[in-house]
Amino acid sequence: MSKKPASRSKLVAGVRRDRLEALAKREQSRFAQSRPKTHAALVAGADTYLDGVPLHWMKDWPMPFPMLVEEAKGAHITDLDGYGIDDFCLGDTGSMFGHSPAPVAKAIRKQARRGLTYMLPTEDALEAGRRLTERFGNFKWQIATTATDANRFAVRVARAVTGKPKILVFNGCYHGTIDDAMVELKDGKTITRPGLLGQVADLTQLATCVEFNDVAGVEAALKTGEIAAILTEPVMTNSCMVLPDAGFHDALRTLSRRYGALLIIDETHTISSGLGGYTRVHSLSPDMFVVGKCVAGGMPTSVWGMTPEVADRYIEANAKRKSGHSGMGTTLSANPMQFACLRANLSDVMTAKNYAHMENGARRLSEGLAKVIARHKAPWHVVRVGARVEFICAPGPLKNGSEAAHAHQPEVEAAVHTALLNRGCLIAPFHNMMLVSPATKKRQIDRLIAAFDEILTELFQDA
Template sequence: MDRGRLAHLLERERDLYARRNPRSAQLFADAGHLFGRVPMPWMNKRAGAFPIYLDTARGATVTDVDGNSYADFALGDTAAMAGHSPAPVLAAVQDRLTHRGGATAMMPTEDGEWVGAELTRRFGPTRWSFALTATDANRWAIRIVRAVTGRPKILFHAYCYHGSVDESLIVTGPHGPVPRAGNVGAPTDVTTTSRVAEYNDLAALEAELAHGDVAAVLMEPALTNIGIVLPDDGYLAGVRDLTRRYGALLINDETHTFSAGPGGCTRAWDLDPDLVVLGKAIGGGIPAAAFGMSAEFAERTLARTDLDLIDMGGVGGTMAGNALSLAATRATLGEVLTEAAFEHMTGLAADYADGVQAVIDAHGLPWSLSRLGARVEYRFAPSPRNGTQSHLAQDDDLDDYLHIFLANRGVMLTPFHNMALTCPDTTADDVRQHLDLFGAAVAQLLGDG
């Protein structure tokens, strides 16, 4: 690949981006009271000189403050996998706020049991508790498994994604485990709290479990947020066997892998974890998360009278399980992210993946593509088998070029890699628009267009 040509095209696209988005540029310049000039620092993950500012969002379309509309495949990095402002969620939220009030009243509502029963039907665990983010759900699950097992460490895969959980920011290094680069203000050396192994490496996993101090393996069934890394045949069964053999629990974090189907990878691949964590998508755009466990595990935990599970013991939050979140989650699971919706979403994602692969093959590019149900991602390297390989395959300039080329022509991908997600409102025309533009971007990059 001609890197000079890539640099020229990227500069051209950034210039077009600036000319298309003057209002966004001005709002960013005026945001002097915000840390990093944005409401949350990750919003500075962008291909242009400033982020695009949101005006409206409906279904699978977003419109910015300059009036530009986009087919949205980012979908809030899974938080809007139900689409933007789905009608059943809007109705449930309006009913809760306008007609009944009490968005958060420190009282349970009947929606909680309905949601718990539906999550059991989809994922298996029979006892559920709620949070506002998957980060918190993971943190609370970690605290509980440490308490119940009496073991101090949690085992992760290198370059996994579990939100901003302190313990998860650990990777493999040439001389052993090390903190993930950029870890901000770590409370302690992560190697004192955690162990790490590469995904798809059962021998490395067993070596870490053999120390006998691992309370649980917390994992995504397929790695995400570092590209999609799928399991080798037999890998997940091997993980389950090893955790049982060495007395460690298994926690599946399905926050992103929910894209695999109505019950995530747990149901699609017939997995049998001890706990399941969910977040983002289940609330239909309203903050919501959950973690579930077996009845036996729940009873063991609740029987521990030395644990403060009710007040200040480190598990829970005043806003967690609030009436508004549970009303939105009930509407999302009951009426939006249904079996039929997933059939539609995964069908379109398959078409998307086939089209991208056809472009890659037509040009003989050494790129790869992975799909996880409704989620698709292409990488600029042969298919990585673990997180470290996927991390090393990153190409920031190519990422930026494709993101900004597509954005300048009305298609939005997640700013984290080239992840595309479909929702119930995504159409075949949206997919075709992306494929046409992806083909044009590659052709220009290679000097064929």
């Protein structure tokens, strides 16, 4: 009796599973064998940390153990084993303008001699405020340490001035770890995200979830009269990247005004869009504006602001409340080091010239990756927002968070990420995000494209 022919392996994002598993196994082994100093250092010293890392998401990198950084400068990292790596992760936007931009490093050295924190403003604070308005628009600013804090405080203000209990967020959204946004859609209904640790409150009492680009869904939620604010990124970024439909942001602005809700734009990731962020580039008009991570050149800093009209309403609401803690604060926020770095970054790093370099480099990267994908006939696509580029291991474009969740291919992404790192290119561990900084060189971009081509050649050979 003749044998039946072996069945073809199941495809994952268009890739044969056996081929994907072989690549992943080889690249994991290659990484581990090439970094003996890193491994030895982790064995000797990592057990003081919970699960061996200072922060849990450091385990989200796909390598068999974390890479230890010896030095980072510009768009380049050197690890403990002496490998030089082109950095396109850039701290997941925290170092979008490059590691230690010279004006920011100078400001840090100068301020370090004058004190690190003292709960009082400085002349740098005054200049930073002026620069923030110049860059982002006429907002009344407050300073926080993380975008999570900034979003939390903005939401609290929105509820205070509108008297309404809920915020509207989009399925698959990212606004840091603010509790209010930790909801999702299931069978058309808002539910608390099931993966939350230690969650006891019913977050559906705080938020309503709608699909991105669903104007009718937004209006239906607003019609309930419960929505204090729409909290949104201009582009969905912490899922596989989703662009707004034409007219979507105009609809958000119109509907929020019609139904008495505030519009909060969170630019923590979309600051890559250009000078002044997506809001300035595309002439959006939010009531409140949030940006974090890279705004101070890598120093932990976020800013949030409100229009003068909303500021007046906030001052009125604040004056009427009972004395006691407002629920907004954090003692180390608005420290002099943040202001020194904000002033330097806004003045000398976040410039039109640097953004032009970033835009040109990101265009080169996205076009190069797209050509590789087309040449190998991979069912993937590329999305770009200014200096931010992402290859997505599924056909596109994507329309909403549900489509983005289905497009996410963790097995493929992990294998490709490790293979890229072994070829000297680091991209973000979360999905397939890459950033081009003012320090990024054409040769680094071309090396990444060539490495991507080499990996896809193996994955899609004879496809």
